[in-house]
Amino acid sequence: MTSPAIAVTELTKRFGSRTVVDRVSITVQPGEIVGFLGPNGSGKTTTIRMMCGLLTPDAGSGRVLGHDILRNQSAIKREVGYMTQRFSFYEDLTIAENLSFVAGVYGLPADAVSETLEDLGLTSRRAQLAGSLSGGWKQRLALAACIMHRPKLLMLDEPTAGVDPKARREFWDEIHARAATGLTVLVSTHYMDEAERCHRINYISYGKLISQGTVAEVIAAAGLVTVILRGGRTAEAQERLTGQPGVDQVAHWGSDLHVIGRDGPALRRAATAVAIATGARVIEAETSLEDVFIQLMGASTDNMP
Amino acid sequence: MTNFLSLRRLLTIIRKEAVQMRRDRITFAMMLGVPLMQLLLFGFAINNDPKGLPAALVAPAQDRYSRALVSALELTGYYRFTHPQVTAAEGERLIATGQVSFVVTVPSDFGRKVMRGEHPQILIEADATDPAVASGAIGTLGTVAAQALLRESGTEAEAEASAAQKLDVVVHRRYNPEGITQYNIVPGLLGVILQMTMVMMTAMALTREIERGTMENLLSMPVTPIEVMLGKVLPFFVVGAVQVMVVLTAAKTIFGVPFVGSLWLLMLGVLVFVMALVVLGYVFSTLARTQMQAMQLTFFYFLPSILLSGFMFPFRGMPTWAQWIGETLPLTHFLRLIRGVMLKGATLADIAQPLLTLTGFAVFFSLLALSRFRQTLD
Numbered sequence: 001m002t003s004p005a006i007a008v009t010e011l012t013k014r015f016g017s018r019t020v021v022d023r024v025s026i027t028v029q030p031g032e033i034v035g036f037l038g039p040n041g042s043g044k045t046t047t048i049r050m051m052c053g054l055l056t057p058d059a060g061s062g063r064v065l066g067h068d069i070l071r072n073q074s075a076i077k078r079e080v081g082y083m084t085q086r087f088s089f090y091e092d093l094t095i096a097e098n099l100s101f102v103a104g105v106y107g108l109p110a111d112a113v114s115e116t117l118e119d120l121g122l123t124s125r126r127a128q129l130a131g132s133l134s135g136g137w138k139q140r141l142a143l144a145a146c147i148m149h150r151p152k153l154l155m156l157d158e159p160t161a162g163v164d165p166k167a168r169r170e171f172w173d174e175i176h177a178r179a180a181t182g183l184t185v186l187v188s189t190h191y192m193d194e195a196e197r198c199h200r201i202n203y204i205s206y207g208k209l210i211s212q213g214t215v216a217e218v219i220a221a222a223g224l225v226t227v228i229l230r231g232g233r234t235a236e237a238q239e240r241l242t243g244q245p246g247v248d249q250v251a252h253w254g255s256d257l258h259v260i261g262r263d264g265p266a267l268r269r270a271a272t273a274v275a276i277a278t279g280a281r282v283i284e285a286e287t288s289l290e291d292v293f294i295q296l297m298g299a300s301t302d303n304m305p
Numbered sequence: 306m307t308n309f310l311s312l313r314r315l316l317t318i319i320r321k322e323a324v325q326m327r328r329d330r331i332t333f334a335m336m337l338g339v340p341l342m343q344l345l346l347f348g349f350a351i352n353n354d355p356k357g358l359p360a361a362l363v364a365p366a367q368d369r370y371s372r373a374l375v376s377a378l379e380l381t382g383y384y385r386f387t388h389p390q391v392t393a394a395e396g397e398r399l400i401a402t403g404q405v406s407f408v409v410t411v412p413s414d415f416g417r418k419v420m421r422g423e424h425p426q427i428l429i430e431a432d433a434t435d436p437a438v439a440s441g442a443i444g445t446l447g448t449v450a451a452q453a454l455l456r457e458s459g460t461e462a463e464a465e466a467s468a469a470q471k472l473d474v475v476v477h478r479r480y481n482p483e484g485i486t487q488y489n490i491v492p493g494l495l496g497v498i499l500q501m502t503m504v505m506m507t508a509m510a511l512t513r514e515i516e517r518g519t520m521e522n523l524l525s526m527p528v529t530p531i532e533v534m535l536g537k538v539l540p541f542f543v544v545g546a547v548q549v550m551v552v553l554t555a556a557k558t559i560f561g562v563p564f565v566g567s568l569w570l571l572m573l574g575v576l577v578f579v580m581a582l583v584v585l586g587y588v589f590s591t592l593a594r595t596q597m598q599a600m601q602l603t604f605f606y607f608l609p610s611i612l613l614s615g616f617m618f619p620f621r622g623m624p625t626w627a628q629w630i631g632e633t634l635p636l637t638h639f640l641r642l643i644r645g646v647m648l649k650g651a652t653l654a655d656i657a658q659p660l661l662t663l664t665g666f667a668v669f670f671s672l673l674a675l676s677r678f679r680q681t682l683d
Contacts, residue, residue, distance in 0.1 A: 104317025
């Protein structure tokens with residue numbers, strides 16, 4: 001199968017006069033883990049809903065798993081696993097009851113439930129009400145339920161919000177294991193470490209797709225220079241640096257000060273001058289994905305009317 | 306077929322709804338407790354005295370005496386002759402179907418008997434399934450009729466005057482000879498109770514999913530609108546069956562309401578009525594966005610249906626505009642049906658009209674609900 005798992009072009013969605021998603025085009029190859037990033041309210045969820053047949057785009061077109069997103073939403077629903085941002089299984093049903101509901105709806109064989117319980121290590125908790133589970137277990141249940149029917153494409157909307165680091169790690173291991181068997185995954189997040197676990201990322205802000213590619217490509221495309229001021233009076237240095245020509249971001253990292261900007265020479269001039277004044281050393285550093293996102297976020301806010 | 310309605314998916318939804326229903330203990334208790342409580346409260350509390358009730362006149366000889374009687378009866382305010390000239394058979398049909406509350410029969414030899422000073426008789430048949438209808442109207446009869454004849458006598462004088470005094474008004478309280486209010490109220494209560502629980506519970510069906518955030522998940526799965534609708538309303542047929550048993554048992558043991566008709570016929574009527582109700586509730590849940598709104602819609606519907614359906618006040622005693630509103634309420638038709646079957650021993654042919662109307666409601670509401678249901682979150 002060489003055709004892309006997701007190929008949508010110019011997706012647009014308006015709620016009233018507000019354009020929530022503005023001409024977003026995304027292509028995802030089979031077997032890829034693709035990150036979908038952006039600040040809160042940037043249109044990630046709306047875009048995902050349009051791609052899994054839950055919302056009808058106002059403009060644009062595309063195919064998901066070869067099915068037209070405008071005309072064949074029911075076929076998409078059968079073959080896609082969608083994990084909602086908010087836990088949306090039945091809290092007044094037990095784990096096993098929730099899973100057998102899903103099994104029944106997708107027409108899965110009777111032993112699918114016990115297999116899934118076994119697979120995810122949920123067997124001992126099968127009779128527990130879903131509402132009484134902790135965040136990590138709820139997430140496991142939701143994941144179990146949405147991969148139960150063996151979808152070819154998984155769409156996860158901020159799956160790890162409110163989940164502890166260990167559970168997050170396990171979750172990502174699970175996702176990578178599934179991707180290795182050919183499952184395509186689109187996952188939205190605003191955790192940078194999670195974005196770095198993806199093969200490719202798409203950054204969306206205020207409904208517009210701003211950057212896409214591998215992590216390295218996105219960082220390179222931003223064209224940012226980062227220097228670190230180490231030692232000296234960092235608080236004073238921050239104050240002096242803020243607003244200087246060439247300096248776009250100044251951020252504390254422990255006792256270090258990260259200074260980031262698009263104009264390399266101007267940035268280094270300002271940083272060196274302040275370093276001398278505050279008694280700090282200037283160290284060249286690599287720009288992180290987070291720095292890029294903060295930069296992109298600031299830039300797109302400026303574009304807003 | 307599997308694209309629109311899969312039995313497996315339908316059963317899956319039904320099972321899920323049943324488990325959720327059982328887990329919600331307070332609601333579950335309410336569904337069983339409310340019928341009993343209402344039955345006892347309303348059953349013992351309600352009584353009334355209506356006027357302007359429709360009547361039919363069977364008077365083969367349309368002479369001045371019968372006309373005098375008719376106008377005198379109308380003057381009491383209790384009677385309104387909507388069918389002034391019918392045959393005995395038509396009169397029988399009118400009262401059986403509930404279109405009139407009284408049939409007044411003036412025999413063809415009435416005028417002759419008046420002139421000869423013999424014992425003239427008139428027959429008043431009252432539909433006493435609602436005793437309130439009958440009691441006031443019947444109470445005034447004797448004197449009214451006698452005075453009517455006295456005024457009419459004029460020249461023929463003596464003979465007629467004595468005839469007036471000898472006038473014999475024969476009253477038949479049909480279907481409920483003792484005029485017991487509970488006979489009317491209790492079967493009606495079955496309708497009210499069913500309506501209350503069925504509409505309210507199903508009105509929550511979709512709004513609950515939306516409020517709990519589970520709707521997004523449900524919609525992302527391959528379920529069809531008709532499966533969701535049936536899956537959500539069918540479990541309530543079981544609840545309805547339990548309520549029917551509770552009310553009918555109480556009707557028999559506590560209030561001693563007679564059951565002269567066919568139980569199967571009544572069950573058929575209840576089935577169609579419940580179908581119309583649960584789908585109506587489901588329509589509400591497609592209109593409302595929150596459970597609170599669903600509740601408000603339900604109550605907005607309850608009030609007119611209790612007041613204008615003929616449950617509280619005799620249907621035929623209401624002004625015409627109110628009767629028109631009443632006709633649009635499923636409860637109105639169910640009341641005709643259940644009172645017909647339980648108290649009058651109506652046959653399938655007798656209740657065909659309300660039965661068909663209720664079926665029409667069920668079909669109409671289903672189509673409305675399905676057209677309102679969105680498979681996306683748009």
